[in-house]
Amino acid sequence: MTNKPQDKLATLMGSGLLSSKNAERVARVFYDAAKIVYERQKRLNKPQLKMKEVSSALVLAESLHSQAFNFEAVGVLAENFGTFNEASALEYYEKKVMGSVQDKYGRSIVLDEDGMKSLYKDPISGKHDVSPENYEESRGKRLPWIRHTIQNSGAIYLSEETVAGAFRRTYLYTAIVSIPIQPKPQVSYYVVVVREGKNSTLRLVTAYSMLKRNRFLAILSLTRPYLHV
Numbered sequence: 001m002t003n004k005p006q007d008k009l010a011t012l013m014g015s016g017l018l019s020s021k022n023a024e025r026v027a028r029v030f031y032d033a034a035k036i037v038y039e040r041q042k043r044l045n046k047p048q049l050k051m052k053e054v055s056s057a058l059v060l061a062e063s064l065h066s067q068a069f070n071f072e073a074v075g076v077l078a079e080n081f082g083t084f085n086e087a088s089a090l091e092y093y094e095k096k097v098m099g100s101v102q103d104k105y106g107r108s109i110v111l112d113e114d115g116m117k118s119l120y121k122d123p124i125s126g127k128h129d130v131s132p133e134n135y136e137e138s139r140g141k142r143l144p145w146i147r148h149t150i151q152n153s154g155a156i157y158l159s160e161e162t163v164a165g166a167f168r169r170t171y172l173y174t175a176i177v178s179i180p181i182q183p184k185p186q187v188s189y190y191v192v193v194v195r196e197g198k199n200s201t202l203r204l205v206t207a208y209s210m211l212k213r214n215r216f217l218a219i220l221s222l223t224r225p226y227l228h229v
Contacts, residue, residue: 032217033061039221056224060157063225064217069153072178073188077148080141086132089119089140101147103173105228109150109194110203118206128206139208142190146207149175149192157223169196170205172223174216177209189216 009030013023036057040049071077080092093116101109117128119139128134150173159170173192178185189212193205210216 029058029061029065032064033058035214035217036060036221039218043222057221060220060224063155064220067155067225069149069155069175070178071148071152071175072180072185073145074180077144078179080143084137084140086119086135086140089135089137089143090116092140092143093119097143097146101150103150103156104152104154107202110201111146112203115204115206118204118208142207142209145175145177145190145209146192146204149173149190149207150194153192156226157220158226159223161222170194171196171202171226172220174220186211189213191216191219 012018013026018026034057037049037054040053040057041047044053046053073081080088097115098111098113101111103109117130119136120128120130120134121136121139122129122131122134153173153175155174157172157174159172161168161170171194173194175190177188177190179188188209190207190209192207194202195205196202210219
């Protein structure tokens with residue numbers, strides 16, 4: 001056996017010392033941490049990250065497992081499933097989404113007209129250009145999830161960055177959603193993006209879902225778990 005940490009880890013994992021259940025859980029957390037490190041390495045363009053940038057990836061991975069918010073898309077959370085056109089989505093947003101909502105920590109989030117832009121995405125630029133051809137029906141179908149996720153999720157991740165010389169703080173409210181379809185439920189990862197503006201006002205920016213966990217990890221890779229104080 002060599003002295004390389006990765007070789008020692010591989011030897012331990014294959015030694016049978018860990019129970020099969022524990023070995024599986026270790027592998028799940030370590031895989032997520034390694035994927036997060038890869039995304040940081042790529043997005044920060046740093047072949048060698050600082051040790052704290054690596055160790056904090058493990059903290060983030062642990063949080064993704066221990067603090068995950070899960071729900072099943074049934075009842076009102078599935079009321080937009082089936083065909084749901086642009087007009088129906090705009091009406092639903094205006095009547096059932098717009099306004100304000102409190103998260104589980106009592107913070108007020110503003111859901112205003114700008115949030116309607118989240119229903120649209122230009123497939124080339126990725127911008128929320130409001131145009132019928134950019135309407136994404138999948139986002140309209142998931143409109144009931146916005147308030148539900150903000151109100152109930154404790155799986156919140158914080159991003160702080162400087163954009164064009166200005167400091168920006170963003171909160172990502174997340175959920176892992178089970179959609180009961182046959183032959184087995186479909187798992188969807190859902191993210192509601194809330195940004196802090198002037199006077200510390202929190203506003204909805206967008207909300208979207210994905211099927212691949214690796215994409216979910218990539219989106220959260222430069223964040224850290226939000227700790228309410």
